[in-house]
Amino acid sequence: MGLTRTNSKQKPAVAPATTLxxxxxxxxxxxxxLMPALYNLSRDGLLGDGIHIVGxxxxxxxxxxxxxxxxxxxxxxxxSKVAEGGAEPLDPELWAQLASRISYVQGDFLxxxxxxxxxxxxxxxxxxxxxxxxxxxxxxxxxVAKRLGSSGLLVETDDAFRRVVxxxxxxxxxxxxxALNACLLKVMSEKQIYRIDHYLGKETVQNILVSRFSNxxxxxxxxxHYIDHVQITAAExxxxxxxxxxxxxxxxxxxMVPNHLFQLLAMVAMEPPAxxxxxxxxxEKAKVIxxxxxxxxxxxxxxxxxxxxxxxxxADKDVAGYRQEPxxxxxSCTETYVALKVMIDNWRWVGVPFYxxxxxxxxxxxxEIAICFKPAPYAQFRDTEVDALxxxxxxxxxxxxxxxxxxxxxxxxxxxxxxxxxxxxxxxxDFFEMQPSTGYETLxxxxxTGDQTLFQRADNIENGWRAVQxxxxxxxxxxxxxxxxxxxEGPEAADExxxxxxxxxxxxx
Ligand code: BG6
Numbered sequence: 001m002g003l004t005r006t007n008s009k010q011k012p013a014v015a016p017a018t019t020l021x022x023x024x025x026x027x028x029x030x031x032x033x034l035m036p037a038l039y040n041l042s043r044d045g046l047l048g049d050g051i052h053i054v055g056x057x058x059x060x061x062x063x064x065x066x067x068x069x070x071x072x073x074x075x076x077x078x079x080s081k082v083a084e085g086g087a088e089p090l091d092p093e094l095w096a097q098l099a100s101r102i103s104y105v106q107g108d109f110l111x112x113x114x115x116x117x118x119x120x121x122x123x124x125x126x127x128x129x130x131x132x133x134x135x136x137x138x139x140x141x142x143x144v145a146k147r148l149g150s151s152g153l154l155v156e157t158d159d160a161f162r163r164v165v166x167x168x169x170x171x172x173x174x175x176x177x178x179a180l181n182a183c184l185l186k187v188m189s190e191k192q193i194y195r196i197d198h199y200l201g202k203e204t205v206q207n208i209l210v211s212r213f214s215n216x217x218x219x220x221x222x223x224x225h226y227i228d229h230v231q232i233t234a235a236e237x238x239x240x241x242x243x244x245x246x247x248x249x250x251x252x253x254x255x256m257v258p259n260h261l262f263q264l265l266a267m268v269a270m271e272p273p274a275x276x277x278x279x280x281x282x283x284e285k286a287k288v289i290x291x292x293x294x295x296x297x298x299x300x301x302x303x304x305x306x307x308x309x310x311x312x313x314x315a316d317k318d319v320a321g322y323r324q325e326p327x328x329x330x331x332s333c334t335e336t337y338v339a340l341k342v343m344i345d346n347w348r349w350v351g352v353p354f355y356x357x358x359x360x361x362x363x364x365x366x367x368e369i370a371i372c373f374k375p376a377p378y379a380q381f382r383d384t385e386v387d388a389l390x391x392x393x394x395x396x397x398x399x400x401x402x403x404x405x406x407x408x409x410x411x412x413x414x415x416x417x418x419x420x421x422x423x424x425x426x427x428x429x430d431f432f433e434m435q436p437s438t439g440y441e442t443l444x445x446x447x448x449t450g451d452q453t454l455f456q457r458a459d460n461i462e463n464g465w466r467a468v469q470x471x472x473x474x475x476x477x478x479x480x481x482x483x484x485x486x487x488x489e490g491p492e493a494a495d496e497x498x499x500x501x502x503x504x505x506x507x508x509x
Pocket of ligand 1: 236
C-alpha cells in the first residue's frame with residue numbers, strides 16, 4: 001500500500017495478526033477516521049482474523065457497547081455521505097466480522113494497573129504483536145510511552161513486534177519536540193516509533209514522489225535554472241468551530257506548517273532517494289527540510305504574515321469571526337492564517353523562493369503546489385498583440401479535484417497573434433476508480449506491516465521545528481496581526497509579501 005510496494009500485479013498481503021490498542025478510544029479521531037479506515041482495510045481483505053482492536057480510555061463501557069457506539073456513528077456518517085453521493089453504506093456483514101474483534105480496556109492513562117490490564121489482553125488474544133496508537137491529547141504522549149516502557153510492553157522478541165503510533169501535534173516548538181523524541185527514545189528504538197502526519201496518507205501526496213521519480217521528463221527542468229518559485233497552499237473554508245481551546249494555543253503556523261506544509265515541500269524539493277525504502281526516503285526529506293535557511297528574527301518578521309479572520313456574511317449566512325468562536329478570547333491574537341517565504345540553501349534550489357500559505361475560513365478549499373517556471377524570452381512577440389506572457393505553472397492539486405495541470409500559452413485562433421492560457425491535465429477521477437477512504441488506511445496498514453516510509457523520523461520532525469522556530473521567536477516578541485474577512489483570499493499583507501518580489505499568488509479554488 002505504501003510507497004515501497006510498487007508492483008501493481010502483487011496484491012498487498014494480509015496484515016499480520018496484531019492487537020491494536022487505540023488510546024483515546026472515545027475521541028473524535030477514533031470514530032471519524034481510525035475505525036472507518038480499519039473498516040475499509042477489512043473491506044479490501046487486508047485485515048485477517050488475527051486482528052484485535054482494543055479501545056483504551058477512562059470511561060466505563062462494555063465491549064459490546066463500545067463496538068455498538070462506533071457502529072452507530074460510522075453507519076450515520078456513511079449514510080449522510082451516501083445521501084451526498086460520496087460513499088458506500090455500511091455493510092452489516094462486514095461490520096459484524098470487524099465488530100467481533102473489537103473490545104475495550106477501561107483505565108486511566110496514568111495508572112499502572114491500566115498497563116497490567118493491557119498485558120492481560122495481549123495474553124488473552126494470544127497475539128504477541130501489538131501496536132499502541134496514541135490518539136490522545138498530546139500531554140499524554142510521553143506519559144503513556146513511559147508507562148508502556150516501564151511495564152515491559154515495548155519489549156520485542158523474534159516473533160513479536162511492539163510499535164507505537166504518535167499523532168500530531170508532535171511538540172509545540174523545537175525544545176518540546178526534542179524533549180518528546182528523547183523521552184520516546186529512552187523506552188523504545190526509532191524503528192518502533194510511527195509518527196503520523198496524515199498528509200502522507202493522501203494518494204496525491206504520495207504521487208508527487210512517484211511522478212517526479214518515475215518520469216524522466218521532470219528531472220530535466222526540476223531546478224533553479226528553470227523554476228522561478230514555488231507556491232504551496234493549504235486553504236480551508238471551515239473555521240475553527242469547536243476546536244477553539246486547542247487552536248488558541250496552537251495557531252495556523254504550528255497546526256499546519258512544520259508538519260503538513262513541510263511534508264509537501266519535502267516531496268517537491270527532496271533529492272531522488274537511492275531506493276524507495278524508509279531510510280533512503282526519510283533521509284532525503286530530513287536533508288531538504290534541514291536545508292531551509294534559518295532566518296534571523298528580523299528576517300522572519302519581514303518574510304511572514306499573520307492573519308485572523310473576521311465575521312462576514314457568506315452565501316446569506318452570518319459567519320462568526322475568530323474572536324467570536326467558542327472558547328476563543330475576544331482579544332485573541334492567535335493567527336488563523338499564515339504566509340511565509342522560505343529559501344532552501346542547496347545547489348538545486350538556491351535562489352528559488354518557496355512561498356507557503358495556509359488559513360481557515362478562506363474563499364475555497366484548495367490544497368495545491370504550484371511550480372512557477374521562468375518566463376520565455378519575449379523578443380519574438382514584440383510588435384504583436386501579445387504584450388505580456390503569463391508564466392507557465394505546473395499545478396499539483398492535492399485536494400479537491402485531485403490531479404496535475406500544466407498551464408501553457410497557446411495561440412488564440414484568428415488572424416492576429418494573440419495568446420490564451422490553456423491547460424494540459426490529468427485528473428485522478430478520469431483514470432482511477434477510487435474507493436472511499438480516509439487517508440489513514442495506508443498509514444495503519446504500513447504500521448501493521450512495519451513500513452516506516454510514510455512516517456516521520458525524529459530528525460524530520462526536529463528539522464521542521466528548527467525551520468519555524470525563528471518565526472515563533474520573532475512573533476513572541478510582538479508582531480502585527482492582519483485581519484481578513486471570512487470568505488476572502490486572506491490578508492492584503494500576504495499579497496504584498498509576494499508583490500515585493502514582483503510575484504503574485506495564484507487565486508484560490
Ligand atoms: C489537521 C489540522 O492536522 O489538518 C486541522 O489540525 C486542519 O486544523 C487539518 O483542518 C487539514 O487536513 P485536511 O486533510 O482536511 O487538509
